[in-house]
Amino acid sequence: MAITVSRPKLNWKERIYLPAILSGMAITLRHFKNMLFGRTKVTMQYPEEKWDAHMPEHYRGAPALVRDTAGRIRCVACQLCEFICPPRAIKIIPGELPSDDKFAKVEKYPNEFDIDMIRCIYCGMCEEVCPEQAIFLRKDYAITGFTRADMVHDKEKLLEIGGVMEGVVLKWNEKK
Amino acid sequence: MDYYFIITTLMKIVGVVFLIILPMVSYTVYAERRVSALIQDRLGPNRVGPAGLLQPVADALKFILKEDFTPAHVNKFYYWLAPCLAMVPAIATIAVVPFGSTLFGVPMVIADINVGVLYVFAIASLGVYGIVIAGWASNSKYPFLGGVRSSSQMISYELSLGLAVIPIFILVGQLRLTEIVNYQIAHGWMIAPFIGDWLNPVKWLLAVPMLISFAVFTVAIFAETNRLPFDLPEAETELVGGYHTEYGSMKFALFFLGEYAAMITGAAIIVTLFLGGWHLPVPWWGAEGFQWLLINGDAPGWRGVLGGLFNIATFFAKVAVLLIVFIWVRWTLPRFRYDQLMRLGWVFFFEIALVNIFVAALIIAYLPL
Amino acid sequence: MATLGHYLLVSGLLFTIGFAGVLLRRNIIIIFMSLELMLNAANLSLVAFSRFRLTAEGLPNYNAQVFVFFIITVAAAEVAIGLAIIVALYRARQTTNVEDITALKF
């Protein structure tokens, strides 16, 4: 059913527009004046002021690999994150740990772990799917590089960003 | 051949176009960005140089260094012709505008011709070709619509533009712009006759039709220069970029600068016709009591030179104030719909200007001035 | 220096070009433009006469220029009405070719 919207009847003052135009110009002039004399709060001036100090707890920045307190790379190269990643930014080449290794019980570890930050959409699926709690979205947001190759984070870089994660479940320690 | 005349004229042309108009164009763009930002509670470009003052240089460099790309589907010759046509009329108009009194005895107007205002209208009306040809040569939907809109809009508003200034000509009896300025120096500005015989109430009565003329003329200049609220030829939200959608790099820059140059010349015409041109009366309490002091370049020696420079500065200061008003209006008012634009031009401004002529003529004919 | 004969010959040549356009072209808009060329050729000779035959006071004979003023006014009016007719014709027939517009009534 069609709905008839009743148009408001304009009186002559509204119909010549001039009062409305003048009041509109007064409003913009007020904004201009307040801004000019610094009475309006200015938005963050990015390169000088940064967000770092008051970054919210739930911020999702660049994904990174973490080590546990014992210094082990938590990733077991199960490749779940590689499968779940919507833009297919993650590439893992798994490898086997030698039996004399300190953490040999885990058997598998990522030989190479690349995240293409040009592709990454910061969705956090990898963090959610990881059974080992090895990959986390940290707070870095300014990922830059001069070439495409610069924008691919390899294992060392990811571990450097990730650092050591404490207070996560440490199931491999218990089974040792 | 009078070599002195030729050399001074060349110096005036070079001085006005390259030392005043072109820098003014680029800094109007900067002012537009800063003022619009301040109005919208932002800061605007403030990175390049102190307070962002070198931003126009950076913009120019960017435009020059960009790849000069010509789309495959355009009509090549006219596609290249259009940006040139957009820039030329805007600059050529300034030739007849007196932008100062005299400097070293040389009158500060490039060509003082007796059809002054008509010349301005004639050249300004050629400005539409750049836009129409750009729209047509782009061979694409939105630019074409922009070009068609522009042509009908220009024709419609030229009427009220021409009619609005007729009261001035009835009053002054001349088309020469220097004469109009001289009249205003002797009798007070058109819309504010506070010098000369300012006690005469008829002068103030006459200021009313002049004020209406001023309003109509200013609005028509808005429409002629495609400024918001009448920027239908390039309405971004409807037509992508309007007539210059298919243009890039320096060719786009020429359109952009041409638009601002047209804005500056439009403001210069308004200043000359209604706001006293280069004239700025200075109140003075001398031996004979209060009087308005006229500063111009006639005084001997360095005082004359300073006076001439002061007049030029006054003129361009007035133009700058008007430009700020142009920008202010742009960031306040929403865009008109196309039928509203045509209605406004043909039904309101045309009639107002017409009636205004009769009112002014009656006042001038029947009341002692 | 250009003499009166030069101006008149240029004017005549312009008139001939317009005349040839009317004869040779089939597009009604081009024919219309050629008509404008012919009108302007007449204007040129009028203005030339006004400049070369001065009045007693040594001024150009402004009578001719007033004629030119009238011609321009009427030509502008003629263009407006002519283009309106062409648009109406185009709406009815979808053509601007004079060879396709042969019926007096449709």
Place this chain on the structure above:
Amino acid sequence: MPALLFWIFAAAMLVFGAAVIINRNPVASALSLVISFLGLAALFMSLDAYFIGIIQVLVYGGAVMVLFLFIIMLLDLRAEKARRINMVAFAGGIAVALALFVQIYLVVSQLRGANATAPALADPAADDVRGVGLLLFESYNLPFQIIAVLVLVVTIGVIVLSKRELR
């Protein structure tokens, strides 16, 4: 110098005038006509008729030709396909036009005073706007008002023509 300018502008006017009827594309024709009119305006100014010259640019360059372009674009006229030319009619047209020009040439060459250069004006800075204006409102007041009525009639006529659907 003025003679040189005369030849430049006369040549520009004639070349672009010819381009109007040679061009197959109506838009190109209209633009050539604009340039032709600008050359004509320059010739008017060389004859000290500044007012007429400016009016020429204002009316023809600024209004009439924009209207032409507007209509050409509105009707979406494409460049004509090179059609087979009726050679007899074509040659006949050229012949008639040439005959006309020869006739004009003969008349001009026999005109008294055709070799006269422009006599000097008594006052080189004569205000031709004032001269034309006074004449227009005094001697030619009635024709002027008739023209005004004509323009009004044309305005109404155009509105009527473009409102009604022709069938």
